Amino acid sequence: MTQPQSITFFIDRCLGNKCIVEKLRSAGLTIEIHDEHFAKDAQDVDWLPEVGKRGWVVLTKDGKISNNCLERIAVARAEIKMFTFASQSLSGEEMAEILLKVIVKMQGFVRKHPAPFIAKIYRDGKISMWKDSETLTKELEQ
Numbered sequence: 001m002t003q004p005q006s007i008t009f010f011i012d013r014c015l016g017n018k019c020i021v022e023k024l025r026s027a028g029l030t031i032e033i034h035d036e037h038f039a040k041d042a043q044d045v046d047w048l049p050e051v052g053k054r055g056w057v058v059l060t061k062d063g064k065i066s067n068n069c070l071e072r073i074a075v076a077r078a079e080i081k082m083f084t085f086a087s088q089s090l091s092g093e094e095m096a097e098i099l100l101k102v103i104v105k106m107q108g109f110v111r112k113h114p115a116p117f118i119a120k121i122y123r124d125g126k127i128s129m130w131k132d133s134e135t136l137t138k139e140l141e142q
Contacts, residue, residue, distance in 0.1 A: 017092030052078025
């Protein structure tokens with residue numbers, strides 16, 4: 001039986017908290033960080049295509065991405081799989097703990113749902129689809 005392909009998570013600049021990166025890496029996850037690949041002031045619409053090409057799964061708490069039409073179109077075009085925190089008021093420590101609690105669920109979600117998508121992670125560990133592939137693709141066509 002073949003092993004499922006490993007998933008690389010890309011930590012958006014707004015989540016680039018050392019605590020999150022260290023905890024996820026120490027749990028054995030493959031993590032890439034925004035500032036190791038892109039300029040600090042890179043716009044989301046500029047880095048999303050590159051992250052999409054590399055097949056990385058985006059972790060963010062940037063509410064703008066899910067609310068800004070141009071950024072959602074960039075997510076759709078780049079075939080991005082994205083998780084965003086529903087709450088903007090979590091500390092780095094809280095986000096790290098939530099991610100560690102739901103990482104297996106997230107990996108299953110990534111394997112089950114086609115790109116692009118934007119899913120929300122809740123404080124209680126629930127994950128729900130916010131914009132699925134069909135919805136994002138329709139936005140792209142409008």
